Amino acid sequence: MLLVEDLQVELAEKTILKHIDLEIKPGETHVLFGPNGSGKTSLLMTIMGYPQYKVTGGKIVFKGVDITHSPINERAKLGIGMSYQRPPTIHGLKTRQMVQICATARGKKEVDVEDLARRVYFSDFLERDVNAGFSGGEIKRSELLQLMAQDPDFMLFDEPESGVDLENIAVVGNTIAALLQKECAPSKNKSMLQMKRERTKMGLIITHTGHILDYVTVDKGQVLYDGVLSCSTNPREILRCISEMGYEECVRCTIENN
Numbered sequence: 001m002l003l004v005e006d007l008q009v010e011l012a013e014k015t016i017l018k019h020i021d022l023e024i025k026p027g028e029t030h031v032l033f034g035p036n037g038s039g040k041t042s043l044l045m046t047i048m049g050y051p052q053y054k055v056t057g058g059k060i061v062f063k064g065v066d067i068t069h070s071p072i073n074e075r076a077k078l079g080i081g082m083s084y085q086r087p088p089t090i091h092g093l094k095t096r097q098m099v100q101i102c103a104t105a106r107g108k109k110e111v112d113v114e115d116l117a118r119r120v121y122f123s124d125f126l127e128r129d130v131n132a133g134f135s136g137g138e139i140k141r142s143e144l145l146q147l148m149a150q151d152p153d154f155m156l157f158d159e160p161e162s163g164v165d166l167e168n169i170a171v172v173g174n175t176i177a178a179l180l181q182k183e184c185a186p187s188k189n190k191s192m193l194q195m196k197r198e199r200t201k202m203g204l205i206i207t208h209t210g211h212i213l214d215y216v217t218v219d220k221g222q223v224l225y226d227g228v229l230s231c232s233t234n235p236r237e238i239l240r241c242i243s244e245m246g247y248e249e250c251v252r253c254t255i256e257n258n
Helices: 040-048 072-078 095-104 113-119 136-150 166-179 192-198 235-245 247-257
Strands: 002-011 014-024 029-033 053-062 080-083 090-094 154-158 202-206 220-225 228-233
Touching (some): 014 029, 014 040, 040 072, 040 080, 072 080, 095 113, 113 136, 136 166, 220 247, 228 247
Parallel strands (some): 029 202, 029 220
16 A cells, blocks of 8 residues: 655755665554654655655655655545644644544544544543643644544554653553554454454554554564665564664664675
8 A cells, every 4th residue: 555665855955765665555554663863754754745855766656646746635635644743833723623624634524523532531622722732642642633533544653652651651552553453353253364454554653662562563663774774574573672782783783684
């Protein structure tokens, strides 16, 4: 469903992503590790279509459509959504209105805002301006509420654990799992493989700590270092490698073994 081929990107005339190849199939979730400044957020912003990230080579294909140079609104209508690490405060726009906008943007005429808000314990915030005075955990829940209303097919999560306290991390993690259809579980009538095949939602998650892995089952982990995707394997193995040896040594070891 998502195919990135030989993607090269510049920001302010500086190359920040180099020959990125990435494929995420329907029902899959990938997690992206990397130090600060490695290009993780830039990759997400490029996939989302922010114009300041200039694609100088390669292509991005989503649902069989070449979206390499498509504007953000067209990508959103196709079914791409993003939860931001530091979204802006929007004065004069109520959270309730924002949630309704997210729903109607994808052609939904009606959405039960109250029901969605209850799922992320956000009912008391609906009449407040978007992100105005919100804590880190409240901002994350606001972002997830908007994604729930949008109901995209492919979701980008930029450090969902960042700034989230222990009281909110379970809500955030479990909500992301539900958005990505990870609540699907095998039963006496369905195997794990059958349930996995029934999932259609896709995700790409940036994480520093790896805490999100306690709540969301991830199919593949990858490391982005100095603008280059350098490995693709079990996310728990990558996390252990990084914690024991650091990013540079982990990347070097991976390159040598390949």
